[in-house]
Amino acid sequence: MPRQITGSEIERLIQLLAKLPGLGPRSARRAALHLIKNKDRLLDPLTTALGEAGAKVVECTNCGNIDTVDPCTICSDPRRDTSIICVVEEVGDVWALERAAAVKGSYHVLGGTLSALEGIGPEELNIGTLLMRAEAPEVNEIIIAVNATVEGQTTAHYLTDQLKPSGVSVSRLAHGVPVGGELDYLDEGTLAAAMQARRPF
Amino acid sequence: MPRQITGSEIERLIQLLAKLPGLGPRSARRAALHLIKNKDRLLDPLTTALGEAGAKVVECTNCGNIDTVDPCTICSDPRRDTSIICVVEEVGDVWALERAAAVKGSYHVLGGTLSALEGIGPEELNIGTLLMRAEAPEVNEIIIAVNATVEGQTTAHYLTDQLKPSGVSVSRLAHGVPVGGELDYLDEGTLAAAMQARRPF
Numbered sequence: 001m002p003r004q005i006t007g008s009e010i011e012r013l014i015q016l017l018a019k020l021p022g023l024g025p026r027s028a029r030r031a032a033l034h035l036i037k038n039k040d041r042l043l044d045p046l047t048t049a050l051g052e053a054g055a056k057v058v059e060c061t062n063c064g065n066i067d068t069v070d071p072c073t074i075c076s077d078p079r080r081d082t083s084i085i086c087v088v089e090e091v092g093d094v095w096a097l098e099r100a101a102a103v104k105g106s107y108h109v110l111g112g113t114l115s116a117l118e119g120i121g122p123e124e125l126n127i128g129t130l131l132m133r134a135e136a137p138e139v140n141e142i143i144i145a146v147n148a149t150v151e152g153q154t155t156a157h158y159l160t161d162q163l164k165p166s167g168v169s170v171s172r173l174a175h176g177v178p179v180g181g182e183l184d185y186l187d188e189g190t191l192a193a194a195m196q197a198r199r200p201f
Numbered sequence: 202m203p204r205q206i207t208g209s210e211i212e213r214l215i216q217l218l219a220k221l222p223g224l225g226p227r228s229a230r231r232a233a234l235h236l237i238k239n240k241d242r243l244l245d246p247l248t249t250a251l252g253e254a255g256a257k258v259v260e261c262t263n264c265g266n267i268d269t270v271d272p273c274t275i276c277s278d279p280r281r282d283t284s285i286i287c288v289v290e291e292v293g294d295v296w297a298l299e300r301a302a303a304v305k306g307s308y309h310v311l312g313g314t315l316s317a318l319e320g321i322g323p324e325e326l327n328i329g330t331l332l333m334r335a336e337a338p339e340v341n342e343i344i345i346a347v348n349a350t351v352e353g354q355t356t357a358h359y360l361t362d363q364l365k366p367s368g369v370s371v372s373r374l375a376h377g378v379p380v381g382g383e384l385d386y387l388d389e390g391t392l393a394a395a396m397q398a399r400r401p402f
Binding site: 005006007008009010012013016017019020021022023027029030031032033034035036037039042043044045046047049050051052053054056057066067068069072073074090091092094095098 | 206207208209210211213214217218220221222223224228230231232233234235236237238240243244245246247248250251252253254255257258267268269270273274275291292293295296299
């Protein structure tokens with residue numbers, strides 16, 4: 001802002017809100033105003049919620065998921081199928097797969113992908129614990145659900161190699177046409193993959 | 202989410218973030234994760250900033266603006282021209298006009314517009330203080346900068362009537378083509394207004 005128009009506390013709040021993904025400077029100002037106008041209903045509860053989340057958040061020592069308990073809610077859920085481990089890049093992927101209720105087993109969060117460019121080797125990722133978990137007698141399938149990017153696929157290949165000695169079966173997500181997707185808007189790679197993996201009706 | 206997958210503190214944080222304007226359930230989850238992953242750099246400072254803003258925010262008794270000091274930063278700025286009062290609907294409008302550095306004087310925030318439909322009469326708005334401020338001998342122009350909506354214009358007409366006895370001159374924002382706007386995309390009302398208010402080159 002060209003001139004100082006509000007107290008520094010509000011300016012600081014706007015600056016911090018603008019750092020959230022999905023909020024730019026303009027929407028951060030709108031969010032700040034909305035918070036201030038709804039002090040009892042929103043600002044105060046959000047302050048408390050942030051404080052509590054901040055104080056309690058831990059990384060699950062078993063799977064690398066983020067939660068307020070360790071082991072995380074998923075790892076300690078007795079209804080989960082302990083024979084399946086689904087390997088993902090980030091915690092956000094766990095949440096996405098859970099929304100789809102697509103995984104009966106537990107997860108393992110790598111915390112990223114191998115990337116020669118960014119200097120991320122196997123040591124930087126949460127791979128050691130995965131190899132240990134794969135040795136457990138009850139585990140018989142590891143689903144590698146990484147992104148369909150170059151880095152993701154490189155990581156998937158590396159993991160498949162590393163998991164070979166454990167004798168556990170390793171699978172990956174299917175490539176194909178997204179549900180609801182229109183062929184006309186899809187890239188050639190996806191179309192070729194979908195065609196190749198075609199299934200009988 | 203179909204199943205309980207994280208501790209309730211994180212769920213609660215997501216629910217509250219989703220109430221911010223510009224954030225839906227999906228972006229709220231992304232924002233929550235981003236906050237948790239950047240605890241020291243973002244989550245903790247935001248907790249503090251929210252707490253401080255929440256503790257200090259007050260409405261300016263002079264103009265109705267929201268700030269952490271009363272009178273607000275603008276009302277107490279000695280460089281402001283005290284002969285001009287710019288009347289706006291909401292605090293967000295003050296911020297917008299300040300970004301444009303369009304107002305030399307001070308502001309008066311109504312807190313909304315007259316609306317028969319929503320049962321908002323003059324008593325619900327911050328109009329009494331405006332009429333009192335208009336009586337001050339140093340005030341000689343009141344700019345009514347309300348939205349160009351039916352409610353805004355109704356409010357503007359009402360205020361003009363109310364301000365007549367004070368003898369102060371009352372003006373409104375110009376209607377016309379937005380800077381950078383293309384005629385082809387403008388509505389007929391704006392085009393007609395811009396044509397009628399045409400100015401010599």
